[in-house]
Amino acid sequence: MPSPLAGARVLVTGASGFLGGRxxxxxxxxxxxxxxxxxxxxxxxxxLTRFPVDIVKGDVTxxxxxxxxxxxxxxVFHCARGKGGDLALSRAVDVDAAGHIVDAARHSGAxxxxxxxxxxxxxxxxxxxxxxxxxxxxxxxxxxxKLEGERLALARGAQHGVPVVVIQPSIVYGPNAVNAFEMxxxxxxxxxxxxxxxxxxxxxxxxxxxxxALLLAATNDRAPGERFLISGPEYPTWAEFVGAFEQMxxxxxTVSLSEREALLLWRRSRRGTxxxxxxxxxxxxxxxxxxxxxATREVVAARRIAGRVLPPAVKAAVRAxxxxxxxxxxxxxxxxxxxxxxxxxxMARQARVSTEKARRILGYTPVFTLKRGMELTELWxxxxxxxx
Numbered sequence: 262m263p264s265p266l267a268g269a270r271v272l273v274t275g276a277s278g279f280l281g282g283r284x285x286x287x288x289x290x291x292x293x294x295x296x297x298x299x300x301x302x303x304x305x306x307x308x309l310t311r312f313p314v315d316i317v318k319g320d321v322t323x324x325x326x327x328x329x330x331x332x333x334x335x336x337v338f339h340c341a342r343g344k345g346g347d348l349a350l351s352r353a354v355d356v357d358a359a360g361h362i363v364d365a366a367r368h369s370g371a372x373x374x375x376x377x378x379x380x381x382x383x384x385x386x387x388x389x390x391x392x393x394x395x396x397x398x399x400x401x402x403x404x405x406x407k408l409e410g411e412r413l414a415l416a417r418g419a420q421h422g423v424p425v426v427v428i429q430p431s432i433v434y435g436p437n438a439v440n441a442f443e444m445x446x447x448x449x450x451x452x453x454x455x456x457x458x459x460x461x462x463x464x465x466x467x468x469x470x471x472x473x474a475l476l477l478a479a480t481n482d483r484a485p486g487e488r489f490l491i492s493g494p495e496y497p498t499w500a501e502f503v504g505a506f507e508q509m510x511x512x513x514x515t516v517s518l519s520e521r522e523a524l525l526l527w528r529r530s531r532r533g534t535x536x537x538x539x540x541x542x543x544x545x546x547x548x549x550x551x552x553x554x555x556a557t558r559e560v561v562a563a564r565r566i567a568g569r570v571l572p573p574a575v576k577a578a579v580r581a582x583x584x585x586x587x588x589x590x591x592x593x594x595x596x597x598x599x600x601x602x603x604x605x606x607x608m609a610r611q612a613r614v615s616t617e618k619a620r621r622i623l624g625y626t627p628v629f630t631l632k633r634g635m636e637l638t639e640l641w642x643x644x645x646x647x648x649x
Contacts, residue, residue: 263293264291264292264293264294264476265479265480266288266292266293266294266335266336266476266479266480267292267293267294268293268294268295269294269295269335269336270294270295270297270333270334270335271288271294271295271296271297271334271335271336271337271338271479272296272297272298272299272330272331272334272336272337272338272371273285273288273296273297273298273299273337273338273340274298274299274321274337274338274339274340274341274358274362275339275340275341275342275376276298276299276300276306276309276314276340277298277300277302277305277306277308277309278340278341278342279433279435279437279438279439279468280340280376280430280433280468280471280472281298281338281340281341282308282309282437283435283437283468283469283472284338284340284472284475285298285309285312285314286312287469287472287476288476289312289313289314290312292476295315296312296313296314296315297314297315297316297317297330297334298314298315298316298317299317299319299321299326299327299330299341300316300317300318300319301318301319301320301321303316303318317329317330321339321341321354321358321361321362322350322353322354322357322358322361323361324361324364324365327358327361327362327364327365328361328364328365328368330365331362331365331366331368331369331371332365332368332369333369334366334369334371335370335371335372336371336372336373336374336479337362337365337366337371337372337373337374338374338376338475338479339358339359339362339373339374339375339376339414340376341354341358342354342355342376342407343355343406348402351402351406352406355406355407355409355410356406356409356410356413358410359375359410359411359413359414359417360413360414360417362375362414363413363414363417363418363421363423363425364417364421366418366423367421367422367423371423372423372424372425372426372479372485373414373418373423373424373425373426374426374428374475374478374479375410375411375414375415375425375426375427375428376428376430376475377407377408377410377411377427377428377429377488378403378404378407378429378430379429379430379431379464379490379492379614380397380401380403380404380407381396381397381404381407381408381411381429382394382395382396382397383395383396383397383398384397384607384610384612385610385612386609386610386611386612387610387611387612388611388612388613389612389613389614389615390490390612390613390614390615391490391614391615391617391618392429392487392488392489392490392618396408401603411427411429411488414427415427415486415488418485418486419486424484424485424486425485425486426478426479426481426484426485426486426487426489427487427488427489428471428474428475428478428489428491429488429489429490429491430466430471430474430491430492431464431465431466431490431491431492431493431614432463432464432465432466433465433466433467433468433471434465434466434467434468434634434638435467435468435469435634435637435638435641436468436637436638436640436641437641438468438638441506441638441641441642442647444503444506445506445510445642445647445648447598448503448506448507448510448512448514449510449512450595451514451595451596451597451598452514452515452516452595452596452597452598453503453514453515453516453598454515454516454517454518454523454526454597454598454599454600454608455499455500455503455515455516455517455518455608456499456517456518456519456520456523456600456605456608456609457517457519457520457608457609458500458517459498459499459500459501459503459504459515459517459608460498460499460500460611461498461499461607461608461609461610461611462496462497462498462499462610462611462612462613463497463498463499463501463502463608464492464493464496464612464613464614465492465493465497465502465631465634466491466492466493466627466629467493467627467629467633467634467637469629470491470493470494470627470628470629471491473625473627474489474491474619474623474625477619477623477624477625478623481622481623481624483622484622484623487618487622489616489618489619489622489623489625490614490615490616490618490619491614491616491619491625491627492614492616492627493627493629493630493631493634494626494627494628494629494630495630495631496613497631499608500515501631502631503515505631505632505635506635509635509638509639509642509648510648514595516597518597520605520606520609523600523605524602524605526597526599526600527599527600527601527602527605529599530599
């Protein structure tokens with residue numbers, strides 16, 4: 262049966278990212294859509310050039326660029342999100358761009374599928390939460406901006422008659438996910454904290470289930486004006502989620518801390534840790550990491566430059582790290598990675614996402630269990646060479 266999006270012109274923002282990139286693949290390969298992508302850095306979109314996509318170079322924060330990109334489109338998938346330490350720029354992406362996209366969609370007659378997050382809700386300590394749950398308390402930039410962005414999109418859509426659908430995924434994982442990079446890196450170089458033994462609920466959704474929700478939101482007649490929480494078919498604990506990465510790496514490097522202990526570790530870690538000594542310590546103590554990093558072209562070039570410009574003490578430290586005696590480091594000798602306070606709070610919660618509304622209205626039925634999702638993630642981890 263042909264997809265409702267077959268032959269339709271669609272725009273994807275954030276297409277060079279994890280979720281947006283997978284969405285583009287399925288729009289082309291499964292739906293037969295004519296895909297246009299708006300990217301700020303063309304080089305980051307290089308993987309997309311294997312598909313017949315129309316690449317527009319520009320910024321979602323520029324109304325004229327957005328209007329030009331949306332022209333002729335039936336659907337706009339707004340997957341872009343603010344990144345980096347520039348909060349003004351991040352806000353322009355997370356909030357202002359939502360308004361630009363709805364304004365442009367008004368003139369082209371497009372539907373807008375806006376990607377938000379489950380973090381916009383005040384999740385309870387235990388039990389289920391859904392789209393009727395109260396908004397998250399103010400004070401966290403990410404949840405504040407995502408909530409404001411989706412509110413702006415919905416309000417402007419209602420004002421101008423633009424069909425807007427908001428999708429709020431839980432933690433999205435899978436091949437090429439940033440959290441996969443981070444988890445593998447942390448488990449190779451440190452011990453990972455499990456708050457309260459990892460008994461908290463880790464609400465996760467495999468990337469293809471999340472993309473399926475986006476496609477349903479783009480074509481369902483009852484979806485406009487609604488918000489939908491999206492998660493996987495199961496409710497794994499943090500111990501199970503992190504444990505899946507431990508299993509693929511063949512290590513056991515988690516340590517259980519209470520919430521109080523985890524917060525104390527975080528406060529201690531803020532007392533003057535510097536990048537260079539920490540990096541050198543890691544290079545010295547982990548021979549596998551040292552061998553991989555020192556062999557990269559960037560480090561080889563940097564070492565040549567460093568030989569000319571760095572102070573003697575730093576050059577000596579680099580030489581020591583480069584020629585350190587090969588030895589294995591016991592798991593007990595690895596540092597315990599400090600966890601940010603908001604992550605501690607999230608890991609302690611046993612709240613579960615309810616996807617009942619998405620099931621009832623969109624027909625959303627997630628199919629990727631944690632076991633299956635992690636099997637596919639491991640294939641990618643090995644292909645990418647992240648496992649030594």
